[in-house]
Amino acid sequence: MSVRHLAIVGLGLIGGSFARALRAAGEVGRIFGYDPDPQRCDDAQRLGIVDAVYETAADAVRDADLVLLAVPVLHTGEALQACLGSLRDGAIVTDVGSTKQSVLRDVAAVCGGLPAWFVAGHPIAGTEKSGVANSLTDLFRQHRVILTPHDGQDAQARARVAQLWQAVGARVVEMDAAAHDAIFAATSHLPHVLAFSFVDMLDRLDHAADIFPNAGGGFRDFTRIASSSPQMWHDVVRANADAVGGLLDRQIEELQRIRQLMRDARWDEIRELFARSRAARERYLAQIE
Incomplete structure (x- = not known):
């Protein structure tokens, strides 16, 4: 004991x-x-x-x-x-x-x-x-x-x-505390911000009542962490606001870039982005011990 x-x-x-x-x-x-x-x-x-x-x-x-x-x-x-x-x-x-x-x-x-x-x-x-x-x-x-x-x-x-x-x-x-906070801003804190924000955005749409009953497995996978404790995640994001905010700025820029690609009908580039992302995720998953 x-x-x-x-x-x-x-x-x-x-x-x-x-x-x-x-x-x-x-x-x-x-x-x-x-x-x-x-x-x-x-x-x-x-x-x-x-x-x-x-x-x-x-x-x-x-x-x-x-x-x-x-x-x-x-x-x-x-x-x-x-x-x-x-x-x-x-x-x-x-x-x-x-x-x-x-x-x-x-x-x-x-x-x-x-x-x-x-x-x-x-x-x-x-x-x-x-x-x-x-x-x-x-x-x-x-x-x-x-x-x-x-x-x-x-x-x-x-x-x-x-x-x-x-x-x-x-x-x-x-690991060093600063390194920890930078890593988990990327792998945990920002994803929770995105999930909470995404669900809240959908819930405020005029046809929200039709969206949620028709959601499939992908929606459940992506939004699962939006069921987490609001108080806990408020505290986490507030405590690590600089690191999370910097990554959020970069994510917003990336979404704006994708939106421009869609406006310009540059579909090959979007497919390449999706392919890079899939390959990166598979590569990193293979490294997890």
């Missing part, structure tokens, strides 16, 4: 799945939870995901060896502040936020610098569902978890967090 007492602050999909996975792997003793949503607290206890829930984050973390902050990314600092006075000596705190520069800034602001016991992390796993009731034991299996160590990082804390993610089937990699 790697963790005697685990505290989950934020009983959502990721926090609940981490608790389930660690328990299934035999890596945790008792699990305590806190969430401001009473329904999530009830669900977590009813499903046996946690052993106890508390009315405050401070009470939930008081006896924890490891604290997981699984809250919308702009609330990371607030969640840590609520816990700070109750952390026991030797406790490790880690997070699951989708942006890492903002998390490190917020943690440093709360603590007056980046503490050695804080390990910044991001599991590259999830579904369009939210809430602890939708958590899954195998959510992280064969998925990457990114750790973004800081200069003052305690090596043992980093190794312990990495070991726990590995114990639930994840592959741990490390």
Whole structure:
């Protein structure tokens, strides 16, 4: 058993799945939870995901060896502040936020610098569902978890967090926080903006009532992530606004270029663009480990 007492602050999909996975792997003793949503607290206890829930984050973390902050990314600092006075000596705190520069800034602001016991992390796993009731034991299996160590990082804390993610089937990699945010602006954050925007645009058309009932598999594939948590993705895009905004500008330029090709009836160039895109996607998919 790697963790005697685990505290989950934020009983959502990721926090609940981490608790389930660690328990299934035999890596945790008792699990305590806190969430401001009473329904999530009830669900977590009813499903046996946690052993106890508390009315405050401070009470939930008081006896924890490891604290997981699984809250919308702009609330990371607030969640840590609520816990700070109750952390026991030797406790490790880690997070699951989708942006890492903002998390490190917020943690440093709360603590007056980046503490050695804080390990910044991001599991590259999830579904369009939210809430602890939708958590899954195998959510992280064969998925990457990114750790973004800081200069003052305690090596043992980093190794312990990495070991726990590995114990639930994840592959741990490390990278610089700025590199992380640039990569995931492209592969995750911008796609969510596009999906949300596309569905909203269709919903405002005069004939929207006829569009959605006739949508096929391609529509469902492209728009699946528009069913994700609006609050979570608002926070992610806001926290990584510079990187997402720069890519969005480039995407708008690309769409305008395609629109001009259509106006000019340059259909061969459009077919070539589609062919390049298909080849690139197949090539990159083959590289995913």
